[in-house]
Structure formats: structure tokens, C-alpha cells
Amino acid sequence: SLAADIISTVEFNHSGELLATGDKGGRVVIFQQEQENKTQSHSRGEYNVYSTFQSHEPEFDYLKSLEIEEKINKIRWLPQKNAAQFLLSTNDKTIKLWKISERDKRPEGYNLKEEDGRYRDPTTVTTLRVPVFRPMDLMVEASPRRIFANAHTYHINSISINSDYETYLSADDLRINLWHLEITDRSFNIVDIKPANMEELTEVITAAEFHPNSCNTFVYSSSKGTIRLCDMRASALCDRHSKLFEEPEDPSNRSFFSEIISSISDVKFSHSGRYMMTRDYLSVKIWDLNMENRPVETYQVHEYLRSKLCSLYENDCIFDKFECCWNGSDSIVMTGSYNNFFRMFDRNTKRDVTLEASRENNKPRTVLKPRKVCASGKRKKDEISVDSLDFNKKILHTAWHPKENIIAVATTNNLYIFQDKMN
Amino acid sequence: QEKETVSPERAEEAKLKAKYPNLGQKPGGSDFLMKRLQKGQKYFDSGDYNMAKAKMKNKQLPSMGPDKNLVTGDHIPTPQDLPQRKSSLVTSKLAG
Numbered sequence: 001s002l003a004a005d006i007i008s009t010v011e012f013n014h015s016g017e018l019l020a021t022g023d024k025g026g027r028v029v030i031f032q033q034e035q036e037n038k039t040q041s042h043s044r045g046e047y048n049v050y051s052t053f054q055s056h057e058p059e060f061d062y063l064k065s066l067e068i069e070e071k072i073n074k075i076r077w078l079p080q081k082n083a084a085q086f087l088l089s090t091n092d093k094t095i096k097l098w099k100i101s102e103r104d105k106r107p108e109g110y111n112l113k114e115e116d117g118r119y120r121d122p123t124t125v126t127t128l129r130v131p132v133f134r135p136m137d138l139m140v141e142a143s144p145r146r147i148f149a150n151a152h153t154y155h156i157n158s159i160s161i162n163s164d165y166e167t168y169l170s171a172d173d174l175r176i177n178l179w180h181l182e183i184t185d186r187s188f189n190i191v192d193i194k195p196a197n198m199e200e201l202t203e204v205i206t207a208a209e210f211h212p213n214s215c216n217t218f219v220y221s222s223s224k225g226t227i228r229l230c231d232m233r234a235s236a237l238c239d240r241h242s243k244l245f246e247e248p249e250d251p252s253n254r255s256f257f258s259e260i261i262s263s264i265s266d267v268k269f270s271h272s273g274r275y276m277m278t279r280d281y282l283s284v285k286i287w288d289l290n291m292e293n294r295p296v297e298t299y300q301v302h303e304y305l306r307s308k309l310c311s312l313y314e315n316d317c318i319f320d321k322f323e324c325c326w327n328g329s330d331s332i333v334m335t336g337s338y339n340n341f342f343r344m345f346d347r348n349t350k351r352d353v354t355l356e357a358s359r360e361n362n363k364p365r366t367v368l369k370p371r372k373v374c375a376s377g378k379r380k381k382d383e384i385s386v387d388s389l390d391f392n393k394k395i396l397h398t399a400w401h402p403k404e405n406i407i408a409v410a411t412t413n414n415l416y417i418f419q420d421k422m423n
Numbered sequence: 424q425e426k427e428t429v430s431p432e433r434a435e436e437a438k439l440k441a442k443y444p445n446l447g448q449k450p451g452g453s454d455f456l457m458k459r460l461q462k463g464q465k466y467f468d469s470g471d472y473n474m475a476k477a478k479m480k481n482k483q484l485p486s487m488g489p490d491k492n493l494v495t496g497d498h499i500p501t502p503q504d505l506p507q508r509k510s511s512l513v514t515s516k517l518a519g
Contacts, residue, residue: 173460204460253433255432
């Protein structure tokens, strides 16, 4: 399978009707949920391809002699205001605002044009008619409406739309910029952690997100496992955080790997805005915004990997960036793992489950069977031993429908959409 | 007597240090992060390349170290070292 098909981001829109994926080849594919079938009341609509377009192309920065990848790092949807849909897509350097609109009728009956577009000789026109709109097969068009470029020296890892729906932030390894959706020729720098002397560099920004309700608040996570919450009302440059979230570390447990595995790969606010979730290499942590000194909940994703860190460092897997997501009611969190496994944690019942996204092991319309990894000792039937896990099959990107129990799970080259059983 | 159990992380660290005795103390630090910021991008400077070729004439250009992504010292990336620029593909596999 082609490298360009590798899915690099997955995102539902605000209603859940549309699901966008971005890939390494710079393309965006949008799926649309079918209208509910009244006769088939026990299943929700399926997702079918709605639109595909080339969002970003590979570029070459001639000044620095650097190749700029077209891979789509993130997609974020704007809430729908009119008939058209809007989304932001970004690669390492450039953010684009795309308008996706439907066309289902076209004008016919021009006086001076034939139906195929050729012009008629005006002298042959003997009568006049009024052109009318006639229905046509649905066409979905994507057009770039804004291009936000040249604001990032380093690689963009996050974009996040503000709850004011007018501004958004973009974050790279060392800086965070604030944009207005209408203005492309300038942005405000709101966080800059670049040291005067690059030899003193100790941490980088790994993810950033606006608070879902407070338009002045955002958070950013670091490669050292900290999260900073910033209030834009405090100052123009938010280099001094309002809150610093960090779990104290037991110094006696410190090892060569400690900092690497504490690096946060994703941060997501709960829909309520009361909590945020972070993903580091081995766990998912839920933080109460009112408590900075430790998370309120910690869930182990694949603790059995702790005794494999040496080989995971050698094959670079220890640097894999897993994302995480909340369900619509903030009661369940989900994240991916290796061997095409993904994990769900129910915050209320404290139960967790491991499922697998693969065609070989799951026929369509059958219930997914829970998986179990055997860390050591005697492997039970149906268990998989740690050494049999395929570390090339990683699920880095998952998304949960904002309202329903429908999830999208991306393996390297494939997208899986699962829904829970309805009675 | 009590047997002190080594944490799995520490045991893995010992394994790594046994394999790579020259590994630095801290994995963090500016070298590590600089590599991350470069994100493995290689770049080719034709001026440097031609000057190095002229200077060295009969000598071999220094070859790449084990880490192909890190450009250090006298190593000048050659056109052969660079990844081939890919052409855009028209359809995504997901679109069928």
C-alpha cells in the first residue's frame, strides 16, 4: 500500500454528520452519514464518501533548501453557519480554510449560450426566454478561501478554533500564534518558548487547544510532561502561565526513559470544559482544571510496554504520538495502541476494554471481541503475548462522534467506523 | 536477605546502556531536541557541495554516520542522499 495513503488525522464535525480524514499525501477525504433509514431502525446511517480534495502540495523552501511535507497534521471544523461547511487543515507550515459547498441545480436555457457552453451567433436568436434552474446530480465542491502562511518557523502540531468562532490558534514546536479567520496577512504571537541560545533548549510544545467555553483560555503541553494554562487577558504575550499542571515524579524511579515517556502527545478539553485529558506514551491522564499538582484519574494504556522500552527506543516507537478523545458525554475516553488495538476507559464504572481494528479478525456487522495482552507468564487461550504485537500497526488517530456512540479509528492505511449495538 | 527488585524501566535502561555505552546521561537536552526540530529534514546546498568537491578532489567525501537524519561536521548531503520528491497522487484509497 502507498505511503501517501497513511491517514494522519481524523475529525468529526460539530453535528457528527461529516467525518474528515487527512493523509500523508496532502489529501482530505470527507465522509457523510446517510440519513437514517426509517425501516432499519436498529442501525444508524453509514458513512459514505462525500468529497475528496487535494489540500496541500509538497513544497520546497528554496531559501532554506528544505522540503515541506504535504502531510495533513490536523483538521478542525468550524461550526456550521449556513449551507456551506468550513474546515481548517494544516501541514507543517501552512493552514488553509476550506469551504465545502453543494451544488444540486444549474441554470439552463440561456439565450446566447448553447447547453455545452459554446456561444450562439446573436443574429440567429429569434425569440427570448428566461433561463431557469434545473436539478442536477449533486456536486460537492471544495475551494480554499483563506491561506494562512509564513507564520511558523518550526513544524505546526496543532490548530484549535476559539469558542468565539472568529479566531484560532496554531502551535509549532516553540511558538503559538493567534489568527483571525478573516485575516491572512498577520497573526499575533502569544507564546514563545524559544531560548535566546538554542543550546539551552530543554523542552518543546507538543499540543495546544482553546478552552471550549472561555474564549480567553488555552492550554499547551510540553515534551517534559507539563501542561500550561494561559489567559490571554493577562498579557499580550502569554509566556507566563496562569496555571502549571505537572505530576510530581518519584526521583528514585527516574531513568533514561522517564522524560521521553512523559512527553505529552495530545491534550483535549472535556466537552464540559471542567477537565482536560493528556496522553503520554504509556497512559491517559484526566486533570481537573482546579487542581494543578496531580491528575484526578490515570488510565494505563499498555503498561506491559514498560519492560520493552529499550527496543521501543531503538525502533523509534517510543516517539510515536498517540491521540486521545472524549465521548460526547465525557464519560468515556479512548486512545490507540499497537497491533491495531485501541482502548476505551469508562470513567464511571472504571471498566476498560481493548478492541482491535482489523478486517481479518472482524467481519462487518459482528460484535467486536475484546482483546487481552499477556504481559508475562503463561499465555491464556485468546490472549496475545507482548512479543507477538506488531509495532508497525499503530492506531494514532481516533475520533468519537459528538452525540452518538459512533467512533472512527484510523489504522495506518484504513479507516474503521464502529457503532455500538442498538437494541 | 532481601533481594532488591529493579524497576522494569531501570532494567531497560541498563540494557540500553550496555548496547550503547557512549549514550549521554540525559536523553533530553538541546542535541536531542534540535534533531526533533529538524524532523529529519535533509537539505542540500549546491554551493557547499561544489566547494567541498573542489577542495577534496581525490579524497572521498566524508560518508554519513549511522544516523542519516543528522547533518553534522563535514558531512555534506549529496543529491543521492536526499529523498526523492514525490508527485501528488490524484485519488485517495479511502475514496475508493
